[in-house]
Amino acid sequence: MVCSVTALVIVASTRAAAGVYEDRSGPILVSWLRAKGFDTPAPVIVADANLPAFLDELEFPQVVLISGGTGLTPDDITVDTLIPRLDKEIPGIAHAFWNYSMDAVPTAVLSRTVAGTIGGSFIMALPGSTGAARDATAVLDPLIDHITGTLQGHHEH
Numbered sequence: 001m002v003c004s005v006t007a008l009v010i011v012a013s014t015r016a017a018a019g020v021y022e023d024r025s026g027p028i029l030v031s032w033l034r035a036k037g038f039d040t041p042a043p044v045i046v047a048d049a050n051l052p053a054f055l056d057e058l059e060f061p062q063v064v065l066i067s068g069g070t071g072l073t074p075d076d077i078t079v080d081t082l083i084p085r086l087d088k089e090i091p092g093i094a095h096a097f098w099n100y101s102m103d104a105v106p107t108a109v110l111s112r113t114v115a116g117t118i119g120g121s122f123i124m125a126l127p128g129s130t131g132a133a134r135d136a137t138a139v140l141d142p143l144i145d146h147i148t149g150t151l152q153g154h155h156e157h
Contacts, residue, residue, distance in 0.1 A: 005148050006061035007038040010046055010054070012069035012078045013128055017047040025067040028133040036144060038063060048075045055081060060121040062148050065136070068128030070111045078125045079112040086116035086123070093124065093139065101135045108132075120151045 009029045016023040026043025033040040046054045048069050058064075069078030083089070093115035101108035111132070115124040122144075126136045 005038050005063065005152075007033045007040040007063035007065070008058075008061050009033070009040065009043040010051075010064065010066045011043050011128065012046055012048050012051050012066055012125075014047040014049065014075060016068075017045050017050075023067070023128070024130050025128050025133040028130055029065050029067060029137065032137040032141075033063065033065070036141075043067075048077055051078060052081045055085060060118055060123070062121055062151065063144070064118075064121060064123040066123070066125040067133060070113055070125050070127050072110060072112075076112075079114050082114055082116075082123065082125050085118055086114075087118055089114065089116040091115075093143070096139045097126065097136055100139050101132065105131060108135075117151065122147045122151060 009026050011023045011026040013023055015021055023043065023045060026045070030040050030043055051069065066078055066082070069076045094113045097113050098109050098111070108127075111127045113124070113126050115122070117123065124136065124140070126132050
């Protein structure tokens with residue numbers, strides 16, 4: 001990449017934030033982003049209930065991946081927090097994620113995965129499992145450079 005592109009991985013997990021268990025999905029996402037050439041710090045772990053305030057204070061980098069909080073339980077609020085903040089939703093990415101994941105994990109369609117833009121930033125919320133992290137990177141791998149290039153004003157044809 002010619003331009004330095006920054007990224008951030010947020011892990012939305014009350015249990016990981018409390019130290020009950022060690023998150024393993026965030027490092028997979030960070031490793032992939034770094035391998036793609038993105039300047040990416042270690043994952044930031046945020047308790048589910050603290051995610052809205054965290055996003056309100058965040059200076060968004062070009063790419064934000066949020067792992068966790070996409071399920072059906074009452075504390076799974078990542079998608080509910082994210083959707084009102086999106087400037088544009090990109091439903092095709094969520095559909096591609098579900099299609100990619102469904103054969104191995106039929107319950108993948110229960111995830112409320114969402115992708116879109118906030119200003120010049122691409123953002124995606126995905127389930128907090130290691131499998132979901134690997135599936136998301138597989139889906140995003142051929143797309144991410146085009147997405148960030150487009151959002152930075154580089155229109156490749």
